[in-house]
Amino acid sequence: MNPFSYKGWYGWILAVALLGLAGTAEAVVFRGLGLNEVMASHGFGPPAEYGKSAVYRSRTATVIFEASSRRVVVNGLTVYLNRSVMKGAGNWVISPVDAVDTIGAMLLPSRALRKASSFLVVLDPGHGGTDPGASNGQSRQEKKYTLDIAKRVRLRLRQSQVNVIMTRDRDMAMGLDERCWRTDKCGGDVFVSIHLNASRNHATSGIETYIVPAPGYPTTAEAESRLPGSRTKSCPGNRFDGANAVLAQYLHKGMIAHTGAPDRGIRRARFYVIRNASCPAALVECGFLSNTREVGKMDDASYRDRIAEGITRGLLTYLNRVRLQHLPPVRNM
Ligand SMILES: [Zn+2]
Structure with missing residues (x-):
């Protein structure tokens, strides 16, 4: 088609008009x-x-x-x-x-935490047993780091008189459904799944914290233009959308502050354990096993301590915020 002919110009104008209409729509x-x-x-x-x-x-x-x-x-x-x-x-x-469940929840946690409770923390070290998770050589398997970090968090929480259980406390295989089932059965009030990341780009490093997207909205891994998640129905984890954002905010802040690692953001994914959680839940990716420098840091127990300290601080801030909600109002005499 020759765009300089009458018919050609007509085609161009029509195409531009349609694009404009699509934008308006x-x-x-x-x-x-x-x-x-x-x-x-x-x-x-x-x-x-x-x-x-x-x-x-x-x-x-x-x-x-x-x-x-x-x-x-x-x-x-x-x-x-x-x-x-x-x-x-x-x-x-x-x-x-x-406006309500992300920005609103983060700026005004009290509203988002109205129905939250604070008795029992569930820590979920990712993978285990025959499922090593991400790996970087034989000895560096995600399942070992996640268990080690979870134990360090558990110790700190116990020192702060917080009730805490772990979905697994040894190297054993466990299905994702069983992790959720255990959390529900034990009456978990807040759930944190602990993982390590891997990327094809070996230069990528830093910390990510995941919560579920709202029903119908895409994950951060999906292109937004087509809203591929628009057919997704509400999942159990969506009952806590506001509280999830508050929890993620405190966990992410604690981890970044205590490690100094790059902030890769609070992101959105429908991972099984947070999608099906029976309480407010987040999944933390503590670093990249595909990055040699970050693996080097992860091999240092004092760095794993700093990650654990960040998660613990985040959880303690969350629990204190929830408890504030349940204090009787102060009456002026
Ligand atoms: Zn993992």
Whole structure:
């Protein structure tokens, strides 16, 4: 087709018009909330905009959004929203689920933790027995590191008089369904699955914390443009969406602060154990076994101690927050 002929130009104009319509349709379908109003409800004034980012500051917090991106930085921590914020005329737009269960939960945990309880922590060291998980040579298997880190967390929690159980406390195979079943049977109030990562890119390093995406929203591994998760129904773990975000925030903050490892963000995945959790749950990826430098650090017991300290701090902050919810209100005499 010759684009300079009459028919050719007609084709081009039609194509551009259709693309424009598709963009409009996307904007209409996305029934979001005004970001300024959402942030104002948490005490933030109008944002300072720098090109593609909008920075909201209050006396105690800073939140940085990026246009057409799921990535947001909440008080220095990287978080992935269920859906990208969109830059509209005069105001940006955020999905209602993120306004309430991601940003809302992180800025105002008390609302998200109203129904949470704090009696029993369940630690879930990933893999075990015939399932080594990721590996880097014979002796460096994910299952060994996860068990070691979980035991270090358990010791610290016990020293803080916290009730804690582990789904496995030795090198044994255990199905994902059994991990969930045990947590439910024991009445676990908060669940943390401990894993190590691996990537084809051997330079990748750092810490990731995972929670389930809201029903119908994609994982962070999926392309958002097609919303491939739009057919996904609610899973048991979605009952705790707000509490999951609060838990992930504290765990991730603790781990980054105590290790100094790169912050790869609070991400979204429908991993079996968090998708089917009977209580607020998160899965932490403590580092990359595919990265020689990070393996070197992981081989040092003092580094595993720092990871464990980060997870413990995160859990203790979470438990204290939950307990605050259940204190009787103070009456002024
Ligand atoms: Zn794993």
